[in-house]
Amino acid sequence: MTEQSAIHILPYTQIVGQLEMKLALELAYIAPRIGGVLLSGQRGTGKSTVVRAFARMMDDKLPVTLPINATEDRVVGGWLIEELMRGELVPQPGLLEDANTRLLYVDEVNLLDDHIVNIILDVTSTGVLVVQREGKSEEKQVSFTLVGTMNPEEGGLRPQLLDRFGLMVNVTAETEEDKRMEILRTVLEFDKKLSQLQPGESSAGYVEENKEYKAVLETARQKLYSVKTPVEIDRKCVKLAQKFKAEGNRGDYIIALAARAYAARHGKTEVEEEDVENVAKFALQHRRPQALQNNQMPWNDKDNETVQQILNGD
Structure with a gap:
């Protein structure tokens, strides 16, 4: 089973365990002013799986993912390279604009340039993206749910950045044998059902479960x-x-x-x-x-x- 198989498209409602991680994601969605969630844990603890499943449930698509080597232009926006080479200035939206109303996922945020992290956290807390091009400054309203992950064995975040994440969860691997069995059986069963679907067919039962769960979170956000x-x-x-x-x-x-x-x-x-x-x-x-x-x-x-x-x- 590869990373792109059942384990990464498992419906959010079917994910077993990691209740703290799921709760933190839900709270950050309900109250965007929380300012994002930091998930800290070793590889293989389900961080990416839960984040992707949550994004698919809420947005019906995978989260906007910011790569470690992202430049400032790629994050806040720049110019289309093809047009620029022809002498034309055509704005290109950055990843923060792409993530508007969605989930922005920053994997291994502790390895990202501090300046880029600062930009992301500023936009998260203010809801305003400032784009400067050719001496002109433009403000755009941008709102997204920020989720950063890190492996503490690979280094931490500077104190001023760590503090600016609203919520933080220590993610650990499940050690109880029965719980691990439940997780394994759930993934294997879902993988089997996927293999039995006809082209264009969806796992309707799971989709409906996700819709009901999403409706609860949306109602909570409206009534916050x-x-x-x-x-x-x-x-x-x-x-x-x-x-x-x-x-x-x-x-x-x-x-x-x-x-x-x-x-x-x-x-x-x-x-x-x-x-x-x-x-x-x-x-x-x-x-x-x-x-x-x-x-x-x-x-x-x-x-x-x-x-x-x-x-x-x-």
Whole structure:
């Protein structure tokens, strides 16, 4: 089975495991102002599989992928080379424009030039792409869901870049034998069904499942800002960021926004403590001093206990 077979076109609703990764992607879609998701883990842990499946469900196509060797012109836009060689200036949209309203996937983001990463993160947080050509500056409204992946064994991100990713997930390989068996059987079964399809035929059952799931996320996105956040919840978000020594104010904001997205995802009209508890890890683990200093981002049971104590007012 090759990378382009069932494992990379497995419907999102059929993917087993990696619940944290899936949740982070969904929250970033529901609340675009979160500013993107960083997935950190070794090769073979399903990062690309989940991202591609999510993009196909939401956009009915694979994500726009930014290559490691991408130049600034390729990212923000430049001129069509063929026309330029003939002396004509014809604008060529960059990858950020191509990703508008879709998912932008940056594999091995830690190996990308810092300047390019900065540009992408600026557009993600502001929704504005500034393109400068021939001394003229043009602003374009661009919105996409940013997902970056990295293998920590190949180096980390600079602290100022790490902090600007809204959510971060440590992705690990499934170690439990029964769970690995479930993943394997799911992929093999889907691969078998694909081989039985006639030309032009689709796996209608899976397509319908994806549509229903997509509708839930779209509804949550539409209702995001109708979800109320009580003042006491906001204060607990601030206390969490302070307790984990997150630098600046971004952590406070991301916890509150992600909690609101989580509440919207579950059809609530008001954010509760449990919503904050379920997103705190994603918003804080990469903003702690040890993470910013050496890219060490483990989150343990003691951290979970600390979150619960603050939310319970202990």
